[in-house]
Amino acid sequence: MTAPEIGAVVRDVGRDRVGEVMAVVGGRVLLRAPGGGREWEALPGDLRPAVTGDALRARVADVNERSRREAALAHSQSPSRCRVCWEIKQGRYAAVEAGDRDEATRLATAMGRHQREAHP
Incomplete structure (x- = not known):
């Protein structure tokens, strides 16, 4: 062309x-x-x-x-932040940075559970 x-x-x-x-x-x-x-x-x-x-x-x-x-x-930019969400995220970030895949996976699963239960 x-x-x-x-x-x-x-x-x-x-x-x-x-x-x-x-x-x-x-x-x-x-x-x-x-x-x-x-x-x-x-x-x-x-x-x-x-x-x-x-x-x-x-x-x-x-x-x-x-x-x-x-x-x-x-x-x-949500005005109401969930403390539990924040704690799970911080823990997952730390696990990823430390190279702990098992802990990062566990926390990702915990976040999914928390989201379904606390934020339907």
């Missing part, structure tokens, strides 16, 4: 990603996900025209990712 036009939506088969062409510089094409994000470079030979499903899948993936980030941010 020759270098596509700026604004075209293409599939980068080398990375298995869909992107919008932002620029063509020095024989390389700069792409960005249709919903935004970091640009990446691709060679024109790695690009194929995107079909309707490709662009739709990329947009859905972008919306899902933004939703996950917003939910994580909202959760991290």
Whole structure:
């Protein structure tokens, strides 16, 4: 494929990603996900025209990712923090740092149990 036009939506088969062409510089094409994000470079030979499903899948993936980030941010800013959750997390962090996989696994399981019981 020759270098596509700026604004075209293409599939980068080398990375298995869909992107919008932002620029063509020095024989390389700069792409960005249709919903935004970091640009990446691709060679024109790695690009194929995107079909309707490709662009739709990329947009859905972008919306899902933004939703996950917003939910994580909202959760991290929760005004009422659970002391038990905090203690389990701290213990798990310490176990992971110490390389104690058994303890880290036990605490991860304890967190799941606690979440189901205390935060339904």
